[in-house]
Amino acid sequence: MTKVVMTGNYAQSYAAKLAKVQVVAAYPITPQTSIVEKVAEFVSTGEMKTQYIKVESEHSALQACISAAALGARAYTATSSQGLLLMHELLFWAAGNRAPIVMGIVNRAVAPPWSIWADHTDSIAQRDTGWIQYYCESNQEVLDTVLQAYRVVESQDVLLPAMVMEDAFYLSHTVEAVDVPPQSAVDQYVPKLKSPWVLEMEKTMRMGSFMMPDLYTEFRYKIAKGMVDARKRIIEADDEYGRRFGRSYGGLVQEYRCDDADVVLLATGTAASTAREVVDEMRKEGKKVGLARLRVFRPFPKQEIIDIASRVRTLGVFDRSWGFGFSGPVGTEVAGVLYRSKAKPLLKDYVVGLGGRDVTPAVLKGMFTDLLQLKGESFETEWVGLKRPEREVGPDA
Amino acid sequence: MKTYKSYVDLPMSPIADVPSSEESTAGWRTHKPVIDLSKCTKCYLCWKYCPDAAIDTDHEGWPTIRYKHCKGCGICAVECPRTCITMEKEI
Numbered sequence: 001m002t003k004v005v006m007t008g009n010y011a012q013s014y015a016a017k018l019a020k021v022q023v024v025a026a027y028p029i030t031p032q033t034s035i036v037e038k039v040a041e042f043v044s045t046g047e048m049k050t051q052y053i054k055v056e057s058e059h060s061a062l063q064a065c066i067s068a069a070a071l072g073a074r075a076y077t078a079t080s081s082q083g084l085l086l087m088h089e090l091l092f093w094a095a096g097n098r099a100p101i102v103m104g105i106v107n108r109a110v111a112p113p114w115s116i117w118a119d120h121t122d123s124i125a126q127r128d129t130g131w132i133q134y135y136c137e138s139n140q141e142v143l144d145t146v147l148q149a150y151r152v153v154e155s156q157d158v159l160l161p162a163m164v165m166e167d168a169f170y171l172s173h174t175v176e177a178v179d180v181p182p183q184s185a186v187d188q189y190v191p192k193l194k195s196p197w198v199l200e201m202e203k204t205m206r207m208g209s210f211m212m213p214d215l216y217t218e219f220r221y222k223i224a225k226g227m228v229d230a231r232k233r234i235i236e237a238d239d240e241y242g243r244r245f246g247r248s249y250g251g252l253v254q255e256y257r258c259d260d261a262d263v264v265l266l267a268t269g270t271a272a273s274t275a276r277e278v279v280d281e282m283r284k285e286g287k288k289v290g291l292a293r294l295r296v297f298r299p300f301p302k303q304e305i306i307d308i309a310s311r312v313r314t315l316g317v318f319d320r321s322w323g324f325g326f327s328g329p330v331g332t333e334v335a336g337v338l339y340r341s342k343a344k345p346l347l348k349d350y351v352v353g354l355g356g357r358d359v360t361p362a363v364l365k366g367m368f369t370d371l372l373q374l375k376g377e378s379f380e381t382e383w384v385g386l387k388r389p390e391r392e393v394g395p396d397a
Numbered sequence: 398m399k400t401y402k403s404y405v406d407l408p409m410s411p412i413a414d415v416p417s418s419e420e421s422t423a424g425w426r427t428h429k430p431v432i433d434l435s436k437c438t439k440c441y442l443c444w445k446y447c448p449d450a451a452i453d454t455d456h457e458g459w460p461t462i463r464y465k466h467c468k469g470c471g472i473c474a475v476e477c478p479r480t481c482i483t484m485e486k487e488i
Binding site for chain 1: 409412413414415416
């Protein structure tokens with residue numbers, strides 16, 4: 001292993017290099033830019049043997065990756081926020097064509113108001129596009145997860161694309177020591193892509209062709225099945241990575257001191273890192289609190305959530321985005337899962353850290369303290385740290 | 398024509414192994430384009446503007462309509478600079 005001090009963004013670039021991606025098509029956007037700048041540098045120095053396609057928009061970037069996948073190439077791209085929103089149409093095309101693309105996402109708030117800071121709205125809003133969604137906590141996890149993602153998406157029963165998320169600036173522009181695994185070991189972990197079909201000049205083939213109502217449902221069901229199989233492959237890929245490289249991340253949900261906890265907070269991204277510190281501090285004070293880190297949002301970890309919920313009195317949910325009209329998106333998913341299970345802990349959703357507002361240990365401790373004293377009705381939502389007027393205006397959102 | 402009893406029989410990706418020009422969408426048409434070749438200069442603007450694959454060329458390079466596939470949108474008739482194409486009512 002070689003330790004390299006790098007940003008979360010460079011961890012994406014190094015992973016793309018280690019995965020020997022054959023095509024990269026990308027368009028720059030803050031805070032993603034340095035990912036593809038580093039890839040361009042690797043290509044220019046010959047360290048990466050990759051076709052680097054410069055395009056005029058994110059929409060074209062993803063289309064180029066979908067086309068590359070149609071030709072049997074391993075493709076990678078990266079974007080953020082508005083760029084991801086511009087890709088929205090093509091996200092469905094990638095999943096529908098069963099293109100095993102991996103895309104790095106630097107989670108950035110959506111405008112307006114214009115913001116470049118961390119917020120999960122951009123990727124959470126892509127929930128229904130058929131992409132696997134990983135959320136990372138450290139630069140090391142970013143590198144490791146991109147490699148795991150290739151192994152998952154290229155499984156013949158999955159063949160769905162994946163996004164690998166990292167929080168803007170907290171990871172994207174913050175350096176830490178990252179173990180870079182040896183190329184030969186990565187080659188064995190992520191062998192050359194075997195596409196079950198490729199476009200060929202001599203053969204007539206149309207991709208994404210017209211479908212009448214009698215079979216459209218069946219194609220959508222096949223994507224749904226791919227997501228079910230992805231769950232199994234995500235766990236396998238993480239376990240296998242642990243065996244080969246000594247690091248694994250709990251599959252879809254990473255538990256920390258949950259076993260005898262009264263209260264567990266389900267958190268996502270870098271805030272989970274801070275929450276881990278807070279859990280340790282509060283445990284020293286005798287408070288039975290634990291952390292469950294939601295590492296994979298799609299496929300949604302139903303079994304894991306039910307398992308945790310059945311052991312605790314109160315479950316808190318951290319949402320770094322808000323679904324206008326009703327609830328935080330992770331909160332609704334958790335409530336939806338628990339309605340269909342026997343486990344019925346008290347449930348409370350927190351909207352926190354929007355547009356890069358700091359999620360400090362004090363903020364998280366406040367949430368744990370609130371959860372510990374929670375009684376009565378479940379599923380209220382709290383906008384943490386909202387600057388409210390002295391006299392409230394109308395009912396809460 | 399293949400028959401599919403369940404989703405298991407379908408390919409993973411919605412791939413077709415026949416060109417779209419073989420898809421029979423003629424039933425969508427109410428008017429069909431008819432080319433008056435005596436005025437045609439083989440500029441191929443009809444071929445270029447056809448949003449699908451309904452215009453082909455014959456062995457002498459004259460444009461021909463694939464009536465099996467043409468949906469009768471009429472774009473070729475509008476774009477032809479010498480108004481060689483007329484839309485004839487079929488139904």
